[in-house]
Amino acid sequence: MANHKDFPVIFxxxxxxxxxxxxxxxxxxxxxxxxxxxxxYIRSEAPDxxxxxxxxxxxxxxxxxxxxxxxxxxxxxxxxxxxxxxxxINEDVARIxxxxxxxxxxxxxxxxxxxxxMYDLQTTLAEITGMHEVTLQPAAGAHGEWTGLMMIRAFHxxxxxxxxxxxxxxxxxxxxxxxxxxxxxxxxxxxxxxDRGLVDLEDLKRVVGDDTAALMLTNPNTLGLFEEHILExxxxxxxxxxxxxxxxxxxxxxxxxxxxxxxxxxxVHLNLHKTFTGPHGGxxxxxGPVGVTEELAKYLPKPVLTTDGEQYFFDxxxxxxxxxxxxxxxxxxxNVRAYTYxxxxxxxxxxxxxxxxxxxxxxxxxxxxxxxxxxxxxxxxHEFVLSGKKQKKLGVRTLDxxxxxxxxxxxPPTIYFPLNVEEALMVEPTExxxxxxxxxxxxxxxxxxxxxxxxxxxxxxxxHTTVISRLDETQAARKPVLRYYKDEE
Amino acid sequence: xxxxYIPMTKEDKKxxxxxxxxxxxxxxxxxxxxxVRFKGELNIKPAKDEYELKKELTQLAEQNVNLQSHTSFxxxxxxxxxxxxxxxxxxxxxxxxxxxTPYQPEISQGELQAIFEFQTMISELTGMEVSNxxxxxxxxxxAEAVNLSAGQTRKKxxxxxxxxxxxxxxxxxxxAKGPDLEIVEIDVKDGLTDLDQLKxxxxxxxxxxxxxxxxxxxQVEPLKxxxxxxxxQKKTMMLVSSNPLALGYLTPPGDFxxxxxxxxxxxxxxxxxxxxxxxxxxxxxxxxxxxxPGRLVGQTVxxxxxxxxxxxxxxxEQHIRRDxxxxxxxxxxxxxxxxxxxxxxxxxxxxxxxxxTLNMKKARYAKKLFEEEGFEVVYKxxxxxxxxxxxxxxxxxxxQKLISKGFIGGFDLGRVNEEWNQHLLIAVTxxxxxxxxxxxxxxxxxxxx
Numbered sequence: 049m050a051n052h053k054d055f056p057v058i059f060x061x062x063x064x065x066x067x068x069x070x071x072x073x074x075x076x077x078x079x080x081x082x083x084x085x086x087x088x089y090i091r092s093e094a095p096d097x098x099x100x101x102x103x104x105x106x107x108x109x110x111x112x113x114x115x116x117x118x119x120x121x122x123x124x125x126x127x128x129x130x131x132x133x134x135x136x137i138n139e140d141v142a143r144i145x146x147x148x149x150x151x152x153x154x155x156x157x158x159x160x161x162x163x164x165x166m167y168d169l170q171t172t173l174a175e176i177t178g179m180h181e182v183t184l185q186p187a188a189g190a191h192g193e194w195t196g197l198m199m200i201r202a203f204h205x206x207x208x209x210x211x212x213x214x215x216x217x218x219x220x221x222x223x224x225x226x227x228x229x230x231x232x233x234x235x236x237x238x239x240x241x242x243d244r245g246l247v248d249l250e251d252l253k254r255v256v257g258d259d260t261a262a263l264m265l266t267n268p269n270t271l272g273l274f275e276e277h278i279l280e281x282x283x284x285x286x287x288x289x290x291x292x293x294x295x296x297x298x299x300x301x302x303x304x305x306x307x308x309x310x311x312x313x314x315x316v317h318l319n320l321h322k323t324f325t326g327p328h329g330g331x332x333x334x335x336g337p338v339g340v341t342e343e344l345a346k347y348l349p350k351p352v353l354t355t356d357g358e359q360y361f362f363d364x365x366x367x368x369x370x371x372x373x374x375x376x377x378x379x380x381x382x383n384v385r386a387y388t389y390x391x392x393x394x395x396x397x398x399x400x401x402x403x404x405x406x407x408x409x410x411x412x413x414x415x416x417x418x419x420x421x422x423x424x425x426x427x428x429x430h431e432f433v434l435s436g437k438k439q440k441k442l443g444v445r446t447l448d449x450x451x452x453x454x455x456x457x458x459x460p461p462t463i464y465f466p467l468n469v470e471e472a473l474m475v476e477p478t479e480x481x482x483x484x485x486x487x488x489x490x491x492x493x494x495x496x497x498x499x500x501x502x503x504x505x506x507x508x509x510x511x512h513t514t515v516i517s518r519l520d521e522t523q524a525a526r527k528p529v530l531r532y533y534k535d536e537e
Numbered sequence: 538x539x540x541x542y543i544p545m546t547k548e549d550k551k552x553x554x555x556x557x558x559x560x561x562x563x564x565x566x567x568x569x570x571x572x573v574r575f576k577g578e579l580n581i582k583p584a585k586d587e588y589e590l591k592k593e594l595t596q597l598a599e600q601n602v603n604l605q606s607h608t609s610f611x612x613x614x615x616x617x618x619x620x621x622x623x624x625x626x627x628x629x630x631x632x633x634x635x636x637x638t639p640y641q642p643e644i645s646q647g648e649l650q651a652i653f654e655f656q657t658m659i660s661e662l663t664g665m666e667v668s669n670x671x672x673x674x675x676x677x678x679x680a681e682a683v684n685l686s687a688g689q690t691r692k693k694x695x696x697x698x699x700x701x702x703x704x705x706x707x708x709x710x711x712x713a714k715g716p717d718l719e720i721v722e723i724d725v726k727d728g729l730t731d732l733d734q735l736k737x738x739x740x741x742x743x744x745x746x747x748x749x750x751x752x753x754x755x756q757v758e759p760l761k762x763x764x765x766x767x768x769x770q771k772k773t774m775m776l777v778s779s780n781p782l783a784l785g786y787l788t789p790p791g792d793f794x795x796x797x798x799x800x801x802x803x804x805x806x807x808x809x810x811x812x813x814x815x816x817x818x819x820x821x822x823x824x825x826x827x828x829x830p831g832r833l834v835g836q837t838v839x840x841x842x843x844x845x846x847x848x849x850x851x852x853x854e855q856h857i858r859r860d861x862x863x864x865x866x867x868x869x870x871x872x873x874x875x876x877x878x879x880x881x882x883x884x885x886x887x888x889x890x891x892x893x894t895l896n897m898k899k900a901r902y903a904k905k906l907f908e909e910e911g912f913e914v915v916y917k918x919x920x921x922x923x924x925x926x927x928x929x930x931x932x933x934x935x936x937q938k939l940i941s942k943g944f945i946g947g948f949d950l951g952r953v954n955e956e957w958n959q960h961l962l963i964a965v966t967x968x969x970x971x972x973x974x975x976x977x978x979x980x981x982x983x984x985x986x
Contacts, residue, residue: 053843054843055843055844057650057653057654057657058654058882059654062886067888068621068623068882068883069621069884069885069888070619070621071619071891071967072619074898074899075971076898076901076902076971076974078898079901081894081897081898081901084919085757085787085919088761089761090786090787091784091890094886095658095661095662095784095785095789095886096661096886097661097662097881097882097884097886097888097889098882099886099887100885105623105627105882106623106626106627109651109875112646112647112651113630114647115647116633116636116645116648117641117644117645118631118632118635118636119631119635119636120631121631121632121635126637131635132542133542134631134635135542137590139629140591141591141595143625144594144595145603145604145606146599146600146601146603146606147598147601147810147811148808148810149605149617149808149809150602150603150604150810151604151611151615151617151809151811151812151945152615152809152812152813153611153613154601155936155940157937158602159602160600161597161598161599162601162811165594165597172581172582175580175581176579176581178575187677187813187868188673188868188869189868190855190865190867190868191866194715194865198711198715223854223856223857223859223867224855224856224865224867226860227860228865229860230861231865233714233716235860236859236860274568274569276568276569276570278570279573302569303579304579306569306574307573307575321868327635327872328635328636328637328868329634329871329872330633330634330636330637330638330639330651330871330872330875331637331832331868331872332671332868332869332870332871333813333814333868333873334868335814370711370714371710371711371714372704372707372710372711373711374674374677375614375674375676375677375702376615376811376812376813377812377813378812379813380810380811380813380814382813388590390581391584391593392584392585392587392590393540393584394582394583394584395578395579395581395583396538396578396584397540397543398579399579400540404543404545406562406565407545407553407554407557407562407565408545408553410565411557414556414557414558427557427559427564427567427568429565450641451643454641454643459641459644460641465856479542479543479545480542480544481544482544482545483544483553511643514643514644515643516646516839516845517643517839517843518840519837520837520838521847524835524836524837524847524849525850525851528833528849528850529835529836530667530668530834530835530836530849531653531656531657531660531666
């Protein structure tokens with residue numbers, strides 16, 4: 049039963065007879081549809097969608113939006129997610145009818161503007177990453193990972209090499225890496241990190257072999273550290289016949305400073321919704337373009353956007369292609385936003401992005417290491433990982449610290465990831481935050497550390513100021529309620 | 538030069554470098570080996586100021602024929618429908634669109650609740666018990682459903698109707714390579730899946746049967762008979778891809794005993810935008826709840842007993858289970874699911890049926906007109922808002938002529954297979970007026986001769 053103090057779900061606002069729509073009148077002769085169909089196929093009970101007026105809908109969602117925190121609401125230093133500012137011109141451009149109101153099956157001759165934009169974006173991303181060719185088709189990072197791995201698989205199989213069943217991932221890797229390996233039909237194998245937070249070369253040599261299909265790597269890695277031995281790693285993997293996959297989640301650290309293609313990577317995916325300001329949208333949509341070396345280009349998913357110098361068109365005649373990975377041509381609307389961003393920044397602007405993202409992270413790291421354990425001491429790139437070990441000894445867990453940060457109006461850092469750091473707090477400030485914001489956040493973190501010593505309950509019982517307190521996640525999982533029922537008991 | 542997205546001043550930089558204990562930012566990049574340092578400047582276009590860039594991109598966009606400049610009868614999986622104005626106002630609230638996945642529920646109740654409502658609406662429309670929070674699109678949702686069915690039944694053979702969206706069929710083939718499935722395509726006969734062939738291919742090794750309702754040609758597949766056939770095999774699952782708008786009128790697949798229903802909610806509040814982003818949905822039974830790909834929002838209570846929402850059953854997902862996850866999906870289409878929720882809320886219980894039947898009635902008017910004009914309407918069965926006509930020339934050239942008359946013509950079925958050369962799939966939605974239909978049929982008649 050809905051509790052009177054509960055925030056209403058939209059179904060609870062429903063009242064028989066209200067409408068929120070304005071459909072055109074029937075201006076063609078009436079027909080009796082029910083005569084055409086057997087009664088088995090005519091819906092007998094209407095779907096129980098809400099009956100609400102337009103203002104009710106607007107108020108409902110406006111109220112919901114106020115119960116949500118976005119980058120525009122406040123600082124969002126969520127490690128590995130690159131929660132930078134989402135420029136408003138991007139939103140305006142994506143809504144121009146000539147871009148938003150075009151159909152994927154229009155004749156290519158009628159959408160040359162859109163194709164020109166896509167082609168320029170492909171070429172630009174190839175230059176930024178140092179790759180030979182780029183496809184814009186994958187819908188998100190994980191989709192790009194799977195696409196890239198399928199291409200590596202096709203490459204090995206084309207060489208008659210069917211025994212390369214393993215994909216190596218570091219213990220610090222994003223969860224999508226091993227998951228994508230499985231979906232692509234591989235077995236994921238873990239390589240350990242050393243005491244400096246980098247891939248352990250000896251362990252890599254141990255796990256690499258003639259069954260290695262690929263090594264997936266994020267560089268800088270999820271600890272925010274640059275894999276200094278990348279060339280040795282590339283050599284180890286290539287000598288064994290494997291290929292190198294670059295997870296582009298952390299590209300924001302190195303634009304204009306280094307390119308995955310120059311480091312020896314064979315496949316690269318990018319997260320346009322991270323580095324290139326496609327908004328995260330509360331979880332999506334994203335866009336995960338994939339770049340490849342010349343060797344792998346013939347395996348790119350179908351169709352491939354190309355040009356003969358006069359017209360842009362899709363090439364469907366790709367006999368070696370892994371096939372189609374998505375209907376149509378990728379998340380075009382997100383690609384438009386990313387393109388607009390890149391054109392707003394230019395080459396020097398993108399380099400400045402990485403420079404400032406890295407300086408912001410190092411500044412925060414150095415100020416916070418006095419209060420929080422810093423497991424890896426070297427300079428970081430665009431993010432860094434702290435450990436809440438010291439606070440844990442006082443009975444305050446990293447989860448508590450995260451919840452306490454909510455009281456200060458911040459979205460907390462990523463917590464308990466990467467897995468190779470105990471009580472991890474992963475902080476990524478991005479370049480779009482000012483020093484004042486960083487200082488205020490640092491002050492809050494220091495205050496919380498002091499509270500852990502002097503007044504741990506304040507932290508343990510946080511948050512105190514949010515619209516709702518900590519939720520019972522166990523109950524949610526044990527007795528799942530995944531939809532609204534009118535006659536709830 | 539100072540850029541408007543980057544607030545760091547010279548003075549900030551100086552004091553921050555001091556705190557870090559380095560003389561320049563270069564020192565922070567010293568761990569990148571010299572051999573891989575990029576020297577020089579990226580060879581990409583220089584930055585443009587806001588006004589100039591918007592002007593350039595607007596001019597680029599104006600090169601495209603679009604669904605506002607021309608009157609469209611093109612569908613084939615992507616449809617131009619009425620989008621209530623409020624949709625864009627809601628999704629433009631930056632608390633929604635600039636947020637990440639709601640991993641911190643105390644400050645993400647808005648997003649979580651909106652998704653919970655979306656899940657409810659999809660469950661209602663499809664007649665299924667459970668819906669997830671969204672997938673990339675209908676095609677990849679269907680491919681994930683196929684892989685799920687193989688894992689669940691521990692069988693490798695999947696029968697897929699060739700009357701499903703041809704690009705979804707291609708995506709199924711690509712996804713099936715991972716778990717090494719055998720995809721058997723079932724032919725189309727008289728615009729419907731050939732049930733005789735389906736029956737012949739169906740055996741105890743069959744993990745699932747994939748069918749689209751209404752199918753790619755607009756025809757309404759007889760799900761009741763399909764289910765009866767499938768029921769002869771105890772474990773074989775029925776996977777249905779459905780245009781959710783059609784379910785405002787048609788009996789939902791859940792009522793026929795579908796195990797998984799997927800599709801694209803683009804029809805509710807999402808513009809065509811050249812094919813993406815749209816909004817895949819994935820609905821299933823409680824039995825399969827713990828196998829579902831992607832995020833699920835569940836209801837629970839907070840410490841004071843207030844209703845609240847969290848991401849739940851996360852033990853299925855990649856960030857927890859890594860290589861044992863049920864899917865690798867992470868980002869989904871949350872903002873588009875929100876757009877669809879707003880559109881579905883606006884339409885409500887009765888609007889969704891009214892919109893569906895408007896589509897059907899206008900499509901029937903157009904069909905009758907084509908028949909009167911002497912065109913052959915190829916398939917005769919019950920249909921939703923699309924039908925196929927035969928023309929006497931190459932569809933691509935015919936459509937090009939229609940462009941000059943102000944119309945975007947139907948889908949060239951010859952793109953799918955040669956047998957369907959000179960076949961045109963026409964979509965008529967609720968926004969097409971009688972006058973537009975009359976004129977379209979006349980122009981097409983004139984061009985066809």
